[in-house]
Amino acid sequence: AAVPVTRLREEWVKLCVYGRNRSGKTTLACQFTKPLLLISSEPDACGGAMSVGDMEGVYLQRISHKLLGQDSNGRWVDADDKRCIRKDALRGSDKLTAITAELQASNPFKTVVSDTATSLQELMLVEIMRWDAPPALMPNAKSVGKENYQYRAEKWRRAMIPLLDLKCNVVILCQEKDHNAATDDF
Numbered sequence: 436a437a438v439p440v441t442r443l444r445e446e447w448v449k450l451c452v453y454g455r456n457r458s459g460k461t462t463l464a465c466q467f468t469k470p471l472l473l474i475s476s477e478p479d480a481c482g483g484a485m486s487v488g489d490m491e492g493v494y495l496q497r498i499s500h501k502l503l504g505q506d507s508n509g510r511w512v513d514a515d516d517k518r519c520i521r522k523d524a525l526r527g528s529d530k531l532t533a534i535t536a537e538l539q540a541s542n543p544f545k546t547v548v549s550d551t552a553t554s555l556q557e558l559m560l561v562e563i564m565r566w567d568a569p570p571a572l573m574p575n576a577k578s579v580g581k582e583n584y585q586y587r588a589e590k591w592r593r594a595m596i597p598l599l600d601l602k603c604n605v606v607i608l609c610q611e612k613d614h615n616a617a618t619d620d621f
Contacts, residue, residue: 449599451552453609460551462486464606465493467546472496474534474547476554478569482511483550494544496534500561500569502526527562528594531555535597546604552595553610559587559594 452460461483465471469492475482482497497503502514504522514522525533538547557569563583599605
């Protein structure tokens with residue numbers, strides 16, 4: 436028998452938002468139900484969260500290719516920074532796996548946002564290639580090879596599926612990357 440569509444309800448929204456840098460992806464994602472966990476793999480010091488710095492109910496967790504920590508004001512700093520008073524035990528994809536496992540066991544958040552999947556892929560490439568910095572800063576970044584890109588894709592998929600299975604809203608942000616040199620051909 437047919438069911439009226441007015442009775443249909445999704446329990447949780449799973450959404451991917453793709454766009455250019457500074458186009459409002461994080462701000463849009465943080466409009467979801469609070470409390471909201473923003474898992475940022477963005478490289479800047481605030482993890483890309485400054486655009487939502489005035490929103491109540493948004494909590495930031497940063498993932499980096501290096502160990503991070505927090506100073507006495509809760510700001511994220513490198514773990515070896517003299518102001519660091521709380522150091523992470525994990526970094527990179529290991530930290531994301533641990534966060535996801537913790538959320539699967541007990542999740543106080545109504546929404547989890549991954550900001551951005553693109554930066555997370557770069558972070559995983561750093562791990563695979565055993566680089567000290569993201570690809571944009573590496574002089575030999577073009578020597579990655581097809582096999583390593585395929586491995587990165589599989590590693591990323593394995594990390595994201597458990598995140599998408601969380602019993603809450605999940606928003607995955609993806610940033611457009613322009614691989615062509617900038618031109619002034621307006």
